[in-house]
Amino acid sequence: MSSGNPEMTEKIRRLAKEKNAIILAHNYQVPEVQDVADMTGDSLALSVKVSKTDADLIIFCGVHFMAEAASILCPDKKVILAVEDAGCPMADMLTAEELREEKKNLPGVPVVTYVNSSAEVKAESDICCTSANAVQVAKWTKSPEVLMTPDRNLAMWVQRHTDQKIHFWPGYCPVHNNLTVRAVEKARQEHPEAILMAHPECPPEVLDMADVVRSTGGMLDYAKNSSEKRFIVATEVGLLYPLKKANPEKEFYPASPEMICQDMKKTTLAELLRALETERPVVKVPDDIRVKALRAVERMMEVPRD
Ligand code: 13P
Ligand code: SF4
Numbered sequence: 001m002s003s004g005n006p007e008m009t010e011k012i013r014r015l016a017k018e019k020n021a022i023i024l025a026h027n028y029q030v031p032e033v034q035d036v037a038d039m040t041g042d043s044l045a046l047s048v049k050v051s052k053t054d055a056d057l058i059i060f061c062g063v064h065f066m067a068e069a070a071s072i073l074c075p076d077k078k079v080i081l082a083v084e085d086a087g088c089p090m091a092d093m094l095t096a097e098e099l100r101e102e103k104k105n106l107p108g109v110p111v112v113t114y115v116n117s118s119a120e121v122k123a124e125s126d127i128c129c130t131s132a133n134a135v136q137v138a139k140w141t142k143s144p145e146v147l148m149t150p151d152r153n154l155a156m157w158v159q160r161h162t163d164q165k166i167h168f169w170p171g172y173c174p175v176h177n178n179l180t181v182r183a184v185e186k187a188r189q190e191h192p193e194a195i196l197m198a199h200p201e202c203p204p205e206v207l208d209m210a211d212v213v214r215s216t217g218g219m220l221d222y223a224k225n226s227s228e229k230r231f232i233v234a235t236e237v238g239l240l241y242p243l244k245k246a247n248p249e250k251e252f253y254p255a256s257p258e259m260i261c262q263d264m265k266k267t268t269l270a271e272l273l274r275a276l277e278t279e280r281p282v283v284k285v286p287d288d289i290r291v292k293a294l295r296a297v298e299r300m301m302e303v304p305r306d
Contacts, residue, residue, distance in 0.1 A: 025062065075290060078279060206234060
């Protein structure tokens, strides 16, 4: 458990129970927020959880597109994002208008959109994917060509695992894309016996060095089931907390201590408590966009995992 603030944690838990609220936290959230949540996970796991919840209130500790995904899946529930301006810079790199223009250049080519995108962009897409299922989703389209948006690194990663031609939008995650070969080499020199786990949002030259490429949830599963004892973790540093919590006997080292997503760190216990008390800010996707976006999200959820 994190040191946190026991009084505030207790207040949050009590209020959540009174309001029949479910608190969901992404794996990059600060430790005390992860500890107070009903569930933590990667984007796919959180979406699956949301789609099955019978809570009246959904409180998201993460970034805007995650709360939008909850609103898409649960239109009758009140969805609250703990901090209003917690966004994802990668999601902001593609607008629906830009995607409509790009589709004109690739007529008939299915659009596979990473969940790190706005609801409007999802509404213009054929199917969504996450870092946990991107390869399976691209193959599922059975199309010789696919357009993947908005993350170029994830798209290039998929390209290595399929014979399909993958076109991509040149977006990226600033946190992962800034990870250099040099930084990873340094981490490897310091921990030569460690397994290198990397997120597919990292640049291709970093992924070339990795022993394992996985979503954040995939890294948690891998570390738990592996007989190895030491791991270098090439993703946002927040993941080190649940890794260590689930595997106290193993060691985890950041590939670079600079891999910090400022937006993910905006949520504090105090912000979460305020959101729960005020039931604000509400994230509600308008129905015309929601219905189209839901098609793309539901299709993704039907794709079998390997
Ligand atoms: P995961 O779905 O792997 O948790 O990734 C979400 C994300 O924002 C990565 O930067
Ligand atoms: Fe977006 Fe990158 Fe932050 Fe994930 S880590 S929420 S992709 S900016």
